[in-house]
Amino acid sequence: MNTVAIAGVGLIGGSFGLALRAAGFGGRIVGVSRPGTVRKAMDRGAIDAGVSLEEAAAEADLLFLSQPVSIILETLEKLGGKLKPGALVTDAGSTKRRICECGVKQLGAGGFLGGHPMAGKETTGVEAAEAELFRGRPWLVTPCVAENMGSAPSPELLMWLKRIGARTVICTPEDHDRWVARSSHLPQMLSTTLAEWLGGREDREAILGAAGPGLGSMTRLAQSSWEIWRDILATNGDYIAEALREFHAELDQTTGTLASGSLEATFHAGADFAARVRKGK
């Protein structure tokens, strides 16, 4: 792996460049982004140069697409037939079924491997990029065809993911989308629905005036960018709807238990899992 190209040098793409460098990658790292972003990414040391997508395709041994889902799909369409022989394309898209389907169609099962680093922070852009962003965090890797599930895909990529500190999890695109529907997309829907509902109430000023720190954490995700979520909802809506229905039933149970008995067991079980979520971080 001599040349890595990063398409979309924002928080994730920029951090990937910085992380590779910090982990000892000695090859060339090029970036595909708008001129202003390329300049900032070069200043930060995340990439060595800015190139066009065509140049990246001709030069790179690994192409990392860290863009919103809809742009990844567009980029994959453009890359079909343009890659250097033996090159691998991977991505950081938030959903995997549609991207993997498109990747295999455009690049073949050996040319594309889905990926999703479960890392991020509130500030975006290459300015916020950091070499340690992926350390200790899961990085889901989704081989796109069933026969590739058994063997470790792309040992060289997996080695670099390990070197930058990510905890690699290999799974199918379907499993990925089902899990993140519950671990990430449902929490987003709850946060957004809570904030939208409270903000639309007549007594919203009073509720704001009475808000403690708890409301702050439960509405943090509601600030997420619609541009990102439009793509996620469009490509994982079926599993998200399933998760919403399941949670709905669970909330019914909480409401019933509140009326008829004690929520002590519910609280203890919730506290146990919440502690595990935080320990896993």
Added chain:
Amino acid sequence: MNTVAIAGVGLIGGSFGLALRAAGFGGRIVGVSRPGTVRKAMDRGAIDAGVSLEEAAAEADLLFLSQPVSIILETLEKLGGKLKPGALVTDAGSTKRRICECGVKQLGAGGFLGGHPMAGKETTGVEAAEAELFRGRPWLVTPCVAENMGSAPSPELLMWLKRIGARTVICTPEDHDRWVARSSHLPQMLSTTLAEWLGGREDREAILGAAGPGLGSMTRLAQSSWEIWRDILATNGDYIAEALREFHAELDQTTGTLASGSLEATFHAGADFAARVRKGK
């Protein structure tokens, strides 16, 4: 106001003592707590001495009950008929209807004024107390009988709340309980239900493995102590059930819109309110 007594010198009670001192209160501050807590609170400078509840009642001009709701109710029962003439009792209990009812019954409408500082942090105990805990945060004050709503209750207490930086909001116990059911208790139920549900699933290990930072913020509240919430649920269960039913309908609407149209407006409205919650902090 020469002597202030704080019953329950934990995070809130200890911070109140530190805040009064930092704001220039020159009188005596005594604490009612277990011997170990009293010692730590004296070391921190939050109180001058430890006393029994009877001694506090005989000596204090202001008694601040910063205990769990059920203990506040017990303390109010014990204080009936024991106060120094002209003394005022106030509290920091998480719900207000039941406490105000009990306070007026035991101490008369002039002897008790409900209160609820909307401040806190993840660590508890007097070790975590800080003089600045209440600065910029709402402190809800609930006169317990309707005729006291018009005039400013207890100008001296309100002056000290202002001096320690709290944003005083005067409202009825009913309004308080209705607002916090939505701003605080419903968010807690969502966090607990989410964590309990995910933790009970067969694929919980996979979900943990795929968890991003979003799940961390949405399950933070689920770690709250059952001892606190048992009392809140017991004294505000009716309004919490009402809030759960309302949110349930709202979640139905989100699910429907996800299936049939675009959640763009929902996301933007949610982001706007979430920004206001954070600005209000």
